[in-house]
Amino acid sequence: MNATSSRLNRALPLIAPGTELRDGLDRIVQGRTGALVTLGNNARLQALATGGFAIDVAFTGTALRELAKMDGAIILNDALDRILFAGVHLMPDASVETSETGTRHRTADRVASQTGVPTVTVSASMSTISLFVDGRRWVVQRPEQLLARANQALATLARYATRLNEATARLSAAEVHDAAAVRDIALVAQRLEMVRRLQQEVNGYAIELGTDGRLVRLQLRELVMGLDQLGTQLERDYADGAAPLRLAPLAALDSDDLAHPALIARACGLGDDLGLRVSARGHRQLAQIAQLSPEVAETLVVHFGDLQALFGASTSDLLGVDGVDYAIARAVREGLIRLAESAYAERLD
Incomplete structure (x- = not known):
């Protein structure tokens, strides 16, 4: 989930387990019917809507389930606490590009892209929930699947955090003896970037889990405590040399490049000489x-x-x-x- 957009990250908690909306979507899945639901309303969306019924009733999961039995889309208000319209026929611009094949998914993708309103579909044949935001489809996983992946990622993160602490201790020892080299910094930077990527992945699972992700968030917070300060302190320690340290460019390296200290040193601005002595x-x-x-x-x-x-x-x-x-x-x-x-x-x- 490390490549998600900020808009997607804001939309995912709206349909996370524990929310009334997710309860309604799960009811639709269990009833083996399909649905198309817009998570908000604006003038651009109204320009695409024809037919249907203006009902403007309080949102409940059971009401969403019953209304999904009708053909057409369901439009919610921005606060997601009222159902504004049901049985609506949405007619987005057919020239809006989409890679989707099913009618419901094509419509949802185009509507989300054209209006900026996050749109959710429930597939009757596949029993899946999909969220469309910014021209992207995100298939919502079941809580047990997310928890299994989150726990696996947390275990990996714990191992990398231990290795980061070991690399940091070796750098400290080298600094005390005035023997620190670019290679020592590159190793810490490598481990710090790996931990950052795993942290981002686990955080994504926690967002999708909603209220079910409390323990995941607590464990994540404990594992990464102080790491933001570590990166800042490293940059400040080596900011005045011939090649000032910068950690942000490491985010652009792929996993294979991140395995090579020379590429890490170059990306950080430390040059190509791994044996070059540096002073903190x-x-x-x-x-x-x-x-x-x-x-x-x-x-x-x-x-x-x-x-x-x-x-x-x-x-x-x-x-x-x-x-x-x-x-x-x-x-x-x-x-x-x-x-x-x-x-x-x-x-x-």
């Missing part, structure tokens, strides 16, 4: 010190210039920085010492 400014390391505010951390980085200078700073050196008192200086010194000890242990492993 210290944003990521200082962010791990709980007692340190972002403003003071920024002041320290600007004052000392890079992580190695921070390691070499004495307490008196730190006290000479604006906004740093003895408690902050002590917290910085202790935090950097813990970092050095962790780096030493990482090297021993």
Whole structure:
């Protein structure tokens, strides 16, 4: 689901399990009848509508099921809490391109493209629900299918998150020893992008699951906590070199390219030399010190210039920085010492 449009992402929760609309659609599927339902109404849609009945009644799942027994489309209001018309004949422009073959699906695709109103069909022969948005058809899966895929994706995400933590720890160790290279950053960037893609996939399943996706969303939130900050901190740590780090271009790489560190380094703007030594400014390391505010951390980085200078700073050196008192200086010194000890242990492993 990582290629979905924002309009599709907004439309999917409207027909997710737990909603009154989904209850009505499921009733239609169980009754083995078809349906064409527009999730909203506007002037462009009205220009395509002929015949039918203006009923303007409160929406219920059972009412939708009964009205679907008639031929023609059902038009809902924008809030989806009223059924405005039933038995409507929709006549979209036949020149609007569509790859659909069935009459109901062709009409729904063209109506959604021509009016901008998300449109849902229920196939009587296939017992499937399809959502049409922006010239695209999205087949709605059953909750048990979505949960199985979401759980599989969560398990994969957990493994990649572990590998990302390992790669980040190795980068930290290299930074402490002033031995970090482009290869180390490329590995972290690779794992971060893989986690981002899996996060997007799981989030898509959670959107489709609606109320049934609560546990999926909780697990996802726990697995990716802090990763947005990690990407930002990496970019800030390596923003001042000859080739500033940029992670956004990795989204354009396909899965095969993402397996090659050289292609990752090039896409990130780090050049072609994987062995090139680089120096961190210290944003990521200082962010791990709980007692340190972002403003003071920024002041320290600007004052000392890079992580190695921070390691070499004495307490008196730190006290000479604006906004740093003895408690902050002590917290910085202790935090950097813990970092050095962790780096030493990482090297021993």
